[in-house]
Amino acid sequence: MPTLAEVAKIAGVSIMTASRAVNNRPGVSERTRDEIMRIADEIGYVANRAAQKLSGGQTHLIGVIGQLYTxxxxxxxxxxxxxxxxxDYEMLVYSLPAENRSPPGNVVDLLNQVAxxxxxxxPYESDYLATLTRSHIPIVTIDQTKxxxxxxxxxxxxxGARLAVQHLADLGHKRIGFITGNERLASARDRRRAYCDMRSQLNLDQGDDLISKGDFQQKGGYEAAKRLLALKRPPTAIFAANDVSAFGAMTAIRQAGLRVPEDxxxxxxxxxxxxxQLHPALTTIRQPLPQMARAAVNLLLAMIAGIDAPxxxxxxxxxxxxxxxxxxxxxRVG
Amino acid sequence: MPTLAEVAKIAGVSIMTASRAVNNRPGVSERTRDEIMRIADEIGYVANRAAQKLSGGQTHLIGVIGQLYTxxxxxxxxxxxxxxxxxDYEMLVYSLPAENRSPPGNVVDLLNQVAxxxxxxxPYESDYLATLTRSHIPIVTIDQTKxxxxxxxxxxxxxGARLAVQHLADLGHKRIGFITGNERLASARDRRRAYCDMRSQLNLDQGDDLISKGDFQQKGGYEAAKRLLALKRPPTAIFAANDVSAFGAMTAIRQAGLRVPEDxxxxxxxxxxxxxQLHPALTTIRQPLPQMARAAVNLLLAMIAGIDAPxxxxxxxxxxxxxxxxxxxxxRVG
DNA sequence: GGCTATAACGTTACCGCTAACGTTTTGCCT
DNA sequence: AGGCAAAACGTTAGCGGTAACGTTATAGCC
Known part of the structure; x- marks a missing residue:
């Protein structure tokens, strides 16, 4: 691997000048800069991020921590x-292993040593994030409010959840079941709250038995739907707290000999x-993923730049x- | 962030002794080691992987490059x-952006600077991997043969593909359609070859029109199946080169008013x-993912250990x- | 031409850690 | 007790880059 020192040597300049050139920083004449860039390109120089990070520089790398399998x-x-x-940033991902395991404090450190x-x-809310506040690492969270x-x-x-219930009510449904998400997440609690609020607001059927516990996973949705279907008076529509749960529910509904959406x-x-892509295609509430991603990245970059946004x-x-x-x-459909 | 120097200072030993202790290397008395470990634990020391890597040590980190969305x-x-x-290794993932974009040579470098x-x-076969041979980076590939x-x-x-065709033939199917994968991959070519071989070996219906071009993606499978269904004599069974294509095919089949598996x-x-989890659940060929993963990791660790396996x-x-x-x-089913 | 401000470039030190080698201690044997 | 090997520990240098400051060229102005 060619190093900055080699580039500098070939160009006949100091390492620092080469550094300034490749990082597009002032203090280098245009002629010299071009020459250095040419050489760097020629010998295939790529900055060593470990060294960059260690010496207090920026790596143009952001880290992401999440559960990849959801x-x-x-x-x-x-x-x-x-x-x-x-x-112009690259992304490195750390995939959290299953449930709760190992409070990923050191995982954040790990990524922070690189990114x-x-x-x-x-995948849940914990106060461990709070402990990272003092470490002064630029962190942005998604789907956490607490x-x-x-x-x-x-x-x-x-x-969004209100929209969902409203839609079902508009279609004439009075008895709507709800499959909850993992209530350790604010998103799950918000959706449930919206469901409950709308239910009373629109004078729909109430009852705790219409709320079936899920966990945002397929299997949880499947089992939650099964419980709803086993009710003395089952609902005519089900609102699942997320798509994956809905898929599970769909399997349960069909296993009970019912059709979606006719029955x-x-x-x-x-x-x-x-x-x-499913058949039938799922009616759902869209989260604006691209915008959320952009917002998160922008926020993070602002923090990195030192604009310690409140x-x-x-x-x-x-x-x-x-x-x-x-x-x-x-x-019938249509 | 506490550093090794701080640990050493508190313990009243040199940095090197602390390093030996936390890395579980010989040259430290048990008493000293325990004391150092205790202190490291207490002040929450975590090794700085960037520094480790930079100084020629091991980070106990492996990098993975792949397309996360498949x-x-x-x-x-x-x-x-x-x-x-x-x-006892951690994994960091780099997700390749869509198609071909940017020969990820520097991505490997990037990961190698950390892992x-x-x-x-x-997601395709290219000879860029070959260019990395000389760089002497421990690399293991999956699903590449060329x-x-x-x-x-x-x-x-x-x-596996032979198994699939055999199974369909055993069920009495004589006219089996095949949806190809992305033939830039050896796996796709192998599956196609197996299909063709079995087809002649078992005296099934031949014909190029039974081979429909897919790309391992859902949409490709959907369109490939549509073409098969539009044939003058459509097949009675379809073998898709992967599950995702099969999902696409299922959508196409249903849109044509046919049922899976009855029709x-x-x-x-x-x-x-x-x-x-799909409904109906998909008959398929299983790749031994856990074993493949273990094998790849073991191979990589062997290379890291310097056992430059042929x-x-x-x-x-x-x-x-x-x-x-x-x-x-x-x-009928059953 | 001499002085100074600025651009261009170089030096030094250091980030946190490890390899390699140097030094001290310990334990053991005769 | 003296000698010595092995274990325990310390010192030095360096990985590849950057910040901070020092130095040299360039330019502008009276």
Missing amino acids: GFTSELVLNIGSAARAV DGVIVIL PDPFPAVIADNYA MSLIGFDDIPLAA SQLITLPTQLIVRETAIKIGG | GFTSELVLNIGSAARAV DGVIVIL PDPFPAVIADNYA MSLIGFDDIPLAA SQLITLPTQLIVRETAIKIGG
Whole structure:
């Protein structure tokens, strides 16, 4: 691997001049700069980020922590990658292992030793984030509201969930079941709250038995739906706290010999890519992933640049995506 | 962030002794070691990997390069993460952006500046890997056979695809369509070759029109299936080169007003988690992801340890997973 | 032409850690 | 007790880059 020293030697300048040239910093004449760039290019010089980071420089790398195996998170991560590349940053991902395991404090440190900042997407809410406040590492969170030592980006879960219930009610459904998410997350609690609020506001059927506990996972959705279907008076429509749960629910509904949407309307949340591709395509609430990713990256970059923004919460709007799984009660498709 | 120097100072030893202690290397008395470890733990010391790497040490970090958005790859990546953690390594992932973009030579460099070695899962075959041979970076590839400067791990695609065709033939299908994968990958070519071989070996219907071009993506599978269904004599069963294509095909089949499996049997390849959860559950060929991941990690660790293994190719067996999408021709489920 | 401000470039020190080698202590043997 | 090898520990140098400051050229002005 060619080093900056070699570039400098060939160019006949000091290492520092070469550094200034490749980093596009002032203090180098245009002639010299061009020459250095040419040489760097020629011998295939790439900056050593470990060295950059160690000596207090910037690596133009951002780290992301999240659970890759949840459809929504991995989709979000990809969007963050695009957003980062768009502003000439690269992204490195640390995939959290299953449940709770190992409070990832050192994981943030790990990424911070390499990257300029970290975007954290936790599958649950914990106060461990708060402990990182003092470490003065640029951190932005997504989907976390409770501990706000950091700037955070979040979709308007409450408004989105209201949209979902409203849509079902508009279609004539009076008895709507709800599959909760992982309530350790604010997003899950917001969606539930919206469901409850709308239910009373629109004079729909109430009852705790219409709220079935899920966990944002497919299996949880499957089992939650099964419980709803086993009710003495089952609902005519189900609102699942996320798309993945909705997929699980769909399996349960079909196993019970019912059809979606003819016998049971179904609506999800997130609008992951799979939602559109399923058959029937899932009606759902879209989270503005590209915007969320851009917002998070911008926030992080601002922090890296030292604009220690007062920890703000950016809320992005959600949107109803009407597809095929929710229809008029008792009606046929169309 | 506490440094090794601080630990050493508190313990009243030299930095080097502290280094030996925390790295569990000989040359420290047990008493001293325990004391150092205690202190390190107390003040929350974590090794700075950038510094470790820079000074020629090992970071106990492996890098992975792959396309996160393809179901199979991300599943594989997660398995690599587990395998790595099992041997006390951490994993960092670089997600390749869409198609071909930017020959990721510098990406490997990037990861190599941080990690001890890199596992590469390319979405296509290119000779750029060959150029990395001289750089003497520990690299292991998965699903690449063509350029073998490095050790590689691969599933037995040929045998697996034969299994798939055999299964359909056993169910009485004589006219089997095939949706190809991205033929820039050896795995796709192997599966196609197996299909062709079995077709003549078992005296099934031949014909180029039964081979429909896909790309391992959902949309490609959808369109490929559409073409098969539009044939004058459509097949009675479809073998898709991977599960994702099979999902696409399923959508196409249903849009044509046909049922899976009653009117059209379908079999996939990979056995990604979704395959089991779909309705009906997808019959498919399983790639042994955990084993592949372990093999790749072991290979990489061997290279890191300096056991410059002659570039070997480890082939792992595939397995037929019978579920619900392939049944006897003209038959009902069961 | 001499003085000074500025651009251009170089030196030094250091980031946190490890390899290699040097020094001290310890334990053991005769 | 003296001698010596091995264990325990310390010192030095350097990985590849950057910040901070020092030095040399260039230019501008009276």
